Amino acid sequence: MFVAKVTGSIVSTQKVDSMRGQKLLVVEPFRLEQPSRNQLTTTGRTFVAVDMLGAGVGDFVLISQGSSARFTPETQKLPIDCVVIGIVDSVNIEKQTVYHRQSEESSTARGQ
Amino acid sequence: MFVAKVTGSIVSTQKVDSMRGQKLLVVEPFRLEQPSRNQLTTTGRTFVAVDMLGAGVGDFVLISQGSSARFTPETQKLPIDCVVIGIVDSVNIEKQTVYHRQSEESSTARGQ
Amino acid sequence: MFVAKVTGSIVSTQKVDSMRGQKLLVVEPFRLEQPSRNQLTTTGRTFVAVDMLGAGVGDFVLISQGSSARFTPETQKLPIDCVVIGIVDSVNIEKQTVYHRQSEESSTARGQ
């Protein structure tokens, strides 16, 4: 899995039938900045993930990929390879909290 | 999943039997340009995807990869790892629409 | 899937039993050159794929990866993650043919 920031959403009306009603989020994988590891920084990549947890723009989420994206009750038969499995409250590296959901408005995360 | 632009198609006559009649699109994954995230830009990569939705050159599509590509009624038994699961109408980032299908003729997307 | 050029083959006598008799091709994924997209160029990567279609050195082939490589009659139970599912006749980008099998002797594809 990886940690990603929700940056937006996509709309698609012509799609595979089983995808009707699925919420499609645009997410951007983040990584720890090197060598300090004291903040999250964007990888610059762009993915689309199905979300059933109510994540919103600006949230950091935990993303699972591949066949495992079908191992939730709602996604079992969907042709999807990327799903939100959690909304991240905090990322703790060594003895430091490098991301905390409530304090994010004042975040200094790069690439934000 | 990821958003990709349809750039063309491939023709193959000698192929695995189950692939007969499948439409093979050449697609190019796009990502949000950094750091502005105000337009889509190409990753420069080239994939081939099966399409059953009627996507055409210039369309942006939603692509699913891996075993999930076999989770549509038409692709269940195909030896494919990449399929179009939707035609993208719009990509919305924060409060901005960075891609809208109807307005794409006048698009300024880089790498187009 | 992706388009790759067959560059050679490998020989392995000590191998998993089910792999006996399998033809192992060395293939090199190609991509459209940017920003023109008017020819194929190598990615510089090297993969090994099982082939049952009779592809030869110099041919461009369509490659499927992952579990889907086991979705052909001959490869169902093999421990393989990469298979040739078609020999490419032509790659057509926008209104241009950037690769055509018969004309390849005089090709100007870079990285060839």
Next chain:
Amino acid sequence: MFVAKVTGSIVSTQKVDSMRGQKLLVVEPFRLEQPSRNQLTTTGRTFVAVDMLGAGVGDFVLISQGSSARFTPETQKLPIDCVVIGIVDSVNIEKQTVYHRQSEESSTARGQ
């Protein structure tokens, strides 16, 4: 699989039900430094893995990805694509030990 260093953990309260109680580690894949191959160095990437072995920050672990992450008794039905399958005692390259768990306090591994 790959060798990764445990750098921290993440907390997520809103998550897919089956994920309740799972320990989520932040891990960083390492590789052999080139061309000497005499120490491990970070790839700079960041993953999140489920751990059931009690790995702690600073440990090197063996990570398995994809559907195989579901092939342990505890993870069979989880929507996860990354799991710790072992805690690494030593990495031995040619005739040299480039990492040994007990001696790691005095390690000179770069990117640490």
Next chain:
Amino acid sequence: MFVAKVTGSIVSTQKVDSMRGQKLLVVEPFRLEQPSRNQLTTTGRTFVAVDMLGAGVGDFVLISQGSSARFTPETQKLPIDCVVIGIVDSVNIEKQTVYHRQSEESSTARGQ
């Protein structure tokens, strides 16, 4: 699949039960050097693969990844995503042998 050089091994005593007794090799994917394609060169990446064929340090092996790593009699239920499916005797590119097992002592492969 890809061709990789065996560079070492790892030892892990605390591990998932089903992994007991499995030999864990450190392997490094190689690719054809560009643009000549006349020798193998390292990609600089580091993987860990299960081996049941008796490969040793210095051998080139054929590696299969993902769920296919579980398609050998010995690995069916293991949580592994990377396995040695053959020991490479030779790699033949166009009309040249760029690697031959017996002659490897005098090899000029870069990144060795």
